[in-house]
Amino acid sequence: MRTTALRRVVAVVPLALLGLLAPSPSGAAGAPAAAATPVAPAAAVPGAAEPTGTVTWTVQPATADGPDGRVSLRHVLDPGATVEDHVTVTNFGDRAATFVVSAGDGTVSDGGDFDVLPGDGSPQDGGAWVRLTPPEGVQADAAGRLTLTLEPTAAVTIPLTITVPADARPGDHPAGVVAELVDDDAGVRLEARVGTRVHLRVAGDIAAGVVADDVRARWEPSWNPFTPGTVHVSYVVRNAGDVRLGARSTARLAGPFGAGAATRTSEVREVLPGRSAAVSAAVPVWPLLRASGRVAVTPLVVGADVVDVPLDDTSVAVAVWTPPWAQLLLLLVLAGAVLLAVRLRRRSARRVQEQIDAALAAAGVAREPAPDASTTGTHGA
Incomplete structure (x- = not known):
């Protein structure tokens, strides 16, 4: 809404019902082209x-x-x-x-x-x-x-x-x-x-097809080490032909050797010739250091349109680094906990020994020295 000194108010109503559901070529009866x-x-x-x-x-x-x-x-x-x-x-x-x-x-x-x-x-x-x-x-x-x-x-x-x-x-x-x-x-x-x-x-010779362009992937780790992170895949579905088409696109990603594969599918109802539609997909991926896959696009005929040329699937490769930050942090915490436990155990053992030595000294009992490995062993006759 915009206003001026003349209190001009503009309210734009989208053409939501302009024949979006394509009729048959003969013009079958249906709902009015533009609802009141x-x-x-x-x-x-x-x-x-x-x-x-x-x-x-x-x-x-x-x-x-x-x-x-x-x-x-x-x-x-x-x-x-x-x-x-x-x-x-x-x-x-x-x-x-x-x-x-x-x-x-x-x-x-x-x-x-x-x-x-x-x-x-x-x-x-x-x-x-x-x-x-x-x-x-x-x-x-x-x-x-x-x-x-x-x-x-x-x-x-x-x-x-x-x-x-x-x-x-x-x-x-x-x-x-x-x-x-x-x-x-x-x-x-x-x-x-x-x-x-x-x-x-x-009428005439036409081409028909849709492709994925400008494919980008962004890694968003999960700070819960027991759940996967998310790869945000964004791209545009471009109509590379001469007739309007819909599109079904699938982003598939997996770790090394196909581990942890996951997919997300999106649909675009209509893309006009020479135009593009933005698509984004959030794919759950385990942090196996690197994920790779493809964005595949399948063209779809809109409504009752007639497209009498082959419609081929297309795909584009996508890859992204997926460092396991949460898992590395968990390992560091576990390693630190183990080191701390060992250190505390040694400190506790040392304090116990000191208390024993003090008690022996108070009782007038001399502590036997620990055997010296350099003086032990079997001596010949």
Whole structure:
């Protein structure tokens, strides 16, 4: 949240339901592409005026007649091809609201949710191929964005045209269409957006694969000598192909000769082409001086996507020193205890002997000298 002297409050709502569960290529019916998202009323801001109502809205795939039940817009196109489609923006709120509708490039957040890059920048990929056609009475600005004012329960269907450049790279080019609420009521501006995902794939020869990059390992010993320490393995899963993929990665480490092997498995739901997702794994490892192993990555097809090229597993070696500090400390303590016990025993024996000598002296009994090994032995006749 950021504020200015004009009490401008910005609340960004992530596009959590933008077709994350990929539909079949035919566009099977399912949940709406972007669920209606309520906006916090102005009264949530200290000192703000009482709200005049709440706004709940949605953006859904549609035909010219309205929403058609698809989860997202999905098209496979040849380079240079064009296709037409529609989205419907509906205001389910109890008051009129103004929305800015735009298309943008798709991205995946650190949390794994699909989103559309902010509309204040020019799209550079699939979002730039989507052109919205203004409905009657609406004008588009220089960036192609539409500003709509909808009465309560009103809806408007917006035609759009997707044109693939002739030199477009084969593969996936994610995009989305979003409707952003612009609410200046009572001097408080709330900005939030929901939208629908646009799956764009350019036909042609593609490559598909995911790899682990920038693999790092850090040893964290346990100060309990009877439990293993932890190797923290961090890396990024990079999509090295042309289509979106998920990934299952496994970090496996073991001591010399495979002793004490342990594994940790992680999954990444979706990595877009050319993008990466950070992964970390805590692997329990016994301190056998050095641990080594591999980080293996298995590519996964997302949803009902079709990937008709081989998907090969990849792996990267990893190694780390695992000095047994706690165990060495325990050995030092045990060795010190043994030395101390021997020393105390000798001291105790010496004190007992001194007491015996003192008692003999008090009784007038001379202590026999200890036999001298140099004077003992058998003498010849």
